[in-house]
Amino acid sequence: MAIRQQQDVHLEEASRSTHTARALMELRKKILSGDYPGGTRLFEVPLAETLQISRTPVREIMSRLAEEGLLDRLANGGFVVRSFTYADAVDAIELRGVLEGTAARLAAERGVSQTGLQQLRDLLAQLDACFGQNFGDVDLEAYSGLNAEFHALLVKLSGSTVIRREVERSTRLPFASPSAFLSGRTHVAAFRQSLHIAQDQHRSLVAAVAGREGARAEALAREHARIARKNLEYAVYEDPQLMLSVPGLVLLSS
Incomplete structure (x- = not known):
């Protein structure tokens, strides 16, 4: 029984990871294609609904895109799509x-x-x-x-x-x-x-x-x-x- 539970946990984690990776690629694509223009403030709740994932991985995704240079962190929390000259x-x-x-x-x-x-x-x-x-x-x-x-x-x-x-x-x-x-x-x-x-x-x-x-x-x-x-x-x-x-x-x- 314990082994079965461990397997279920691993499967759940793998599924969550797959969904997060898909959502990351989708949001990156939307930003690069101009769906979210530079200066756009991104909000967790509507973004989670758009990407069909929970708010926790949304925060992880936005942090990742900030590391890539596509988003800027706001002083009061949250993220905004970066503009470039x-x-x-x-x-x-x-x-x-x-x-x-x-x-x-x-x-x-x-x-x-x-x-x-x-x-x-x-x-x-x-x-x-x-x-x-x-x-x-x-x-x-x-x-x-x-x-x-x-x-x-x-x-x-x-x-x-x-x-x-x-x-x-x-x-x-x-x-x-x-x-x-x-x-x-x-x-x-x-x-x-x-x-x-x-x-x-x-x-x-x-x-x-x-x-x-x-x-x-x-x-x-x-x-x-x-x-x-x-x-x-x-x-x-x-x-x-x-x-x-x-x-x-x-x-x-x-």
């Missing part, structure tokens, strides 16, 4: 470039195993395969996922848990992530071109790490992040409609 988005991308540059330099200077280098080269080959024969033909969905894997592996190969943790923290804001500007944008000539430039930089990064060229690897990684900054500038100033399709950009205030 264009400068905030630029700074977030620049910070990622600095951190990834440091990771690339450490990987080059400390040396990467043959297994690690082969993993990078395998990802390069898979990324190359995403490009079609025509200049504008790109499997963007596949490229986006592989690009995220490439960046995560490069940071991992630095051998620094501190750098790895800080990179993960800096990329929690979706418009600062390596794949922020990779969804549904091949119709824009400037973005199509940027993908080819980015892939050339990937190749150069791997070569620099393999060659133990720390300064070059760092410079390449920092320059690589500036592609996202140029894409952000284009979306904000040249084609504002694109901001609706880049996760989180709807939170930018004028």
Whole structure:
């Protein structure tokens, strides 16, 4: 009987955890899509009803999203959806470039195993395969996922848990992530071109790490992040409609 009760408790906890994870993803999606604009005060009771969970996990979810930088805690308790300026988005991308540059330099200077280098080269080959024969033909969905894997592996190969943790923290804001500007944008000539430039930089990064060229690897990684900054500038100033399709950009205030 005791074993059965323990099993029931574990099942109940697992179910609760699953519901909380689902609610977290749902609320994050609503915020990033603009359903809750920047400055919106979130109240536990109506939010619990919307997400169909109790108030306790709602508080946990909002605390988690505050850690991710999507919500701000109010002095008197509660949470409000965070607003970002264009400068905030630029700074977030620049910070990622600095951190990834440091990771690339450490990987080059400390040396990467043959297994690690082969993993990078395998990802390069898979990324190359995403490009079609025509200049504008790109499997963007596949490229986006592989690009995220490439960046995560490069940071991992630095051998620094501190750098790895800080990179993960800096990329929690979706418009600062390596794949922020990779969804549904091949119709824009400037973005199509940027993908080819980015892939050339990937190749150069791997070569620099393999060659133990720390300064070059760092410079390449920092320059690589500036592609996202140029894409952000284009979306904000040249084609504002694109901001609706880049996760989180709807939170930018004028």
